Amino acid sequence: MTLVIHAFGATNVGRIREHNEDNFMAGRTVFAVADGMGGHAAGEVASEAALGPLREIDGTTYADGAAATEALAAAVSEANEAVIGQASADPELSGMGTTLTTVMVRGARMHLAHVGDSRAYLLRNGILEMLTEDHTLVHQLVKEGRLTEEQAAVHPQRSVITRAIGVERGVLVDTMPEPLELAPGDQVLLCSDGLTGPVSDALIAEILSSEADGDTACRRLIDAANAGGGPDNITCVLLRAEGDGAAAVPGPVTKAGATDDDATADLGDPAALDARRLAELGAGSEDSPEIQAEERSQKSRRMGAGILGVILILAVIIGGAVLLLNRSYYVGLDDQRSVGIYRGIQGNVLGLSLATLVEPQGLVLDDLPEHLHSALFDGVPFPTLAGARMYVDDTLLPSRLGPSEPESPPTDAPSAGASAGAGDEPKDTPSLPSPTTAPQPEPAPS
Numbered sequence: 001m002t003l004v005i006h007a008f009g010a011t012n013v014g015r016i017r018e019h020n021e022d023n024f025m026a027g028r029t030v031f032a033v034a035d036g037m038g039g040h041a042a043g044e045v046a047s048e049a050a051l052g053p054l055r056e057i058d059g060t061t062y063a064d065g066a067a068a069t070e071a072l073a074a075a076v077s078e079a080n081e082a083v084i085g086q087a088s089a090d091p092e093l094s095g096m097g098t099t100l101t102t103v104m105v106r107g108a109r110m111h112l113a114h115v116g117d118s119r120a121y122l123l124r125n126g127i128l129e130m131l132t133e134d135h136t137l138v139h140q141l142v143k144e145g146r147l148t149e150e151q152a153a154v155h156p157q158r159s160v161i162t163r164a165i166g167v168e169r170g171v172l173v174d175t176m177p178e179p180l181e182l183a184p185g186d187q188v189l190l191c192s193d194g195l196t197g198p199v200s201d202a203l204i205a206e207i208l209s210s211e212a213d214g215d216t217a218c219r220r221l222i223d224a225a226n227a228g229g230g231p232d233n234i235t236c237v238l239l240r241a242e243g244d245g246a247a248a249v250p251g252p253v254t255k256a257g258a259t260d261d262d263a264t265a266d267l268g269d270p271a272a273l274d275a276r277r278l279a280e281l282g283a284g285s286e287d288s289p290e291i292q293a294e295e296r297s298q299k300s301r302r303m304g305a306g307i308l309g310v311i312l313i314l315a316v317i318i319g320g321a322v323l324l325l326n327r328s329y330y331v332g333l334d335d336q337r338s339v340g341i342y343r344g345i346q347g348n349v350l351g352l353s354l355a356t357l358v359e360p361q362g363l364v365l366d367d368l369p370e371h372l373h374s375a376l377f378d379g380v381p382f383p384t385l386a387g388a389r390m391y392v393d394d395t396l397l398p399s400r401l402g403p404s405e406p407e408s409p410p411t412d413a414p415s416a417g418a419s420a421g422a423g424d425e426p427k428d429t430p431s432l433p434s435p436t437t438a439p440q441p442e443p444a445p446s
């Protein structure tokens with residue numbers, strides 16, 4: 001039996017944003033979603049730059065699974081360097097960053113690498129499973145038992161991310177310990193938070209399960225996000241694994257070029273695939289001798305790795321504790337309720353403080369709206385100083401309460417407009433055209 005992967009992708013600006021800062025790629029073997037952030041058009045530059053190293057490895061074959069995962073993670077690290085490099089070369093781009101969630105399909109196996117709050121899901125037998133973990137503040141608080149999933153879903157700081165491409169050198173990249181074995185009927189969805197914010201997992205599963213056409217499925221997901229307000233840019237990359245038997249993905253095989261959407265990539269027509277691609281994507285259920293040999297050697301490597309693993313875990317725990325104190329940051333308060341960025345962790349052990357103030361912010365708690373207070377009392381943690389600064393710049397400073405306005409007497413000419421529009425300017429000014437293939441807003445769905 002042969003497994004063929006059909007790929008589809010689409011992106012949409014949503015209903016609120018002026019720019020589409022998301023980007024995606026649907027290559028031969030590598031697929032990715034990147035959700036950029038930054039002032040003006042910088043987010044678009046970051047998400048596009050991050051895809052460069054992935055394009056370079058697209059279609060490459062690797063000796064074994066470990067090498068493939070390593071190459072994918074290395075490309076994500078290179079993406080981090082590339083974004084940092086561009087940002088430091090151009091002051092206009094300073095502070096830009098992006099998420100990056102990517103998979104590589106190798107035979108019937110799928111490798112994954114991930115940084116940020118875009119997501120990868122697997123839909124198998126009608127059940128939708130998240131393959132990635134959000135690198136967000138609220139997810140961290142959920143893991144620590146300080147928020148419930150329900151509270152996190154509506155939390156005002158739910159978009160604060162704790163890990164991103166382009167923020168700090170040596171970014172930690174999540175990978176799966178073992179590649180995922182794809183089976184006929186499996187669907188893998190990569191998407192930005194513009195989809196998962198307004199659209200529930202249940203609705204995503206329903207659309208993917210019920211829609212036979214991959215392009216239409218992507219479009220329906222985007223429509224659902226826009227129907228939910230479309231607060232952010234929305235991007236989907238969908239992979240569908242189809243066996244050559246009758247019990248495969250229901251419905252017709254989509255033909256290349258059957259879509260009028262420039263941003264959709266349909267690699268679905270097997271006739272359009274060259275022999276090399278078929279060799280890469282078509283995996284027999286009878287594994288080739290090379291793959292069997294690889295599996296045997298992986299097994300013996302795993303046994304040896306067991307003992308080494310225990311030693312390593314102990315080292316990591318001790319090293320991690322030291323690193324945590326040196327590398328963790330939080331935004332918190334001092335005794336005078338002044339806001340500052342601290343290195344270390346909130347609290348003390350035997351009366352010994354575990355944190356040092358690194359950057360006072362000239363801001364006191366009373367300057368800020370009440371919904372931010374309890375988080376600041378607890379200390380809002382970040383893995384990097386840049387992350388903590390971003391939180392101050394993007395969340396605290398914009399929500400700073402103005403000084404109580406003196407009662408100004410009504411003017412004689414209220415229409416003079418002395419204050420009309422003040423403080424009302426759009427955050428993003430129209431800027432460079434998008435360097436990407438992201439399509440412009442679509443006409444309202446019929």
Ligand code: CA
Nearest residue numbers: 035193194232
């Ligand atoms: Ca987003």
